[in-house]
Amino acid sequence: NAGVTQTPKFRVLKTGQSMTLLCAQDMNHEYMYWYRQDPGMGLRLIHYSVGEGTTAKGEVPDGYNVSRLKKQNFLLGLESAAPSQTSVYFCASRLGVGNQPQHFGDGTRLSIL
Amino acid sequence: AQKVTQAQTEISVVEKEDVTLDCVYETRDTTYYLFWYKQPPSGELVFLIRRNSFDEQNEISGRYSWNFQKSTSSFNFTITASQVVDSAVYFCALSENTGFQKLVFGTGTRLLVSP
Numbered sequence: 016n017a018g019v020t021q022t023p024k025f026r027v028l029k030t031g032q033s034m035t036l037l038c039a040q041d042m043n044h045e046y047m048y049w050y051r052q053d054p055g056m057g058l059r060l061i062h063y064s065v066g067e068g069t070t071a072k073g074e075v076p077d078g079y080n081v082s083r084l085k086k087q088n089f090l091l092g093l094e095s096a097a098p099s100q101t102s103v104y105f106c107a108s109r110l111g112v113g114n115q116p117q118h119f120g121d122g123t124r125l126s127i128l
Numbered sequence: 129a130q131k132v133t134q135a136q137t138e139i140s141v142v143e144k145e146d147v148t149l150d151c152v153y154e155t156r157d158t159t160y161y162l163f164w165y166k167q168p169p170s171g172e173l174v175f176l177i178r179r180n181s182f183d184e185q186n187e188i189s190g191r192y193s194w195n196f197q198k199s200t201s202s203f204n205f206t207i208t209a210s211q212v213v214d215s216a217v218y219f220c221a222l223s224e225n226t227g228f229q230k231l232v233f234g235t236g237t238r239l240l241v242s243p
Binding site: 046048050055056057058059060063065071073074103105107109111114116117118119120121122 | 132161163165171172173175178180219221223225227228229230231232233234235236
């Protein structure tokens with residue numbers, strides 16, 4: 016049972032490049048989330064999804080897009096990367112009932128030069 | 129707006145000392161959830177506890193205990209007889225009770241336990 020898997024684990028981009036971060040969960044969870052973690056700021060919610068085909072904005076959505084074409088996958092896209100998007104990105108998932116806690120992936124460290 | 133404050137940026141203790149990590153929250157909701165997560169040096173986030181705002185009972189799990197006081201909007205975390213393996217960043221988080229569970233995190237407290 017892999018839980019929540021994030022791909023890639025590390026990536027370096029140049030300003031203006033695009034890329035997609037993949038989050039996959041094998042727990043049949045309805046809800047999925049993308050957060051970013053910056054020094055001294057804790058984690059902040061970027062986007063979330065309450066089910067296949069549905070997404071919503073979180074606290075800091077600008078510069079990011081997401082898609083949830085399959086229940087088990089939640090993709091985070093950067094269309095034109097900026098140095099301000101240098102961060103550690105975490106994906107999480109949880110069951111949609113009972114306010115169960117979120118299960119987090121191991122994170123993706125992204126550097127934009 | 130919801131807000132979580134962890135005023136202690138970093139705490140250093142010697143093994144076997146007790147340590148309390150403070151968490152103060154702000155919310156206009158009457159029903160909400162509070163969480164604690166641990167982030168060890170390896171970087172992953174580990175769920176520790178979830179507490180419903182209706183349940184003010186303190187909770188103990190081994191060396192860990194949590195004190196929830198609605199009157200002071202605090203949800204403090206105590207580690208008894210700390211160990212080197214407790215060294216980590218600890219995050220307190222708050223979510224509304226809409227079901228979406230959009231977590232609002234504090235900035236975290238780094239705990240360093242030395243032998």
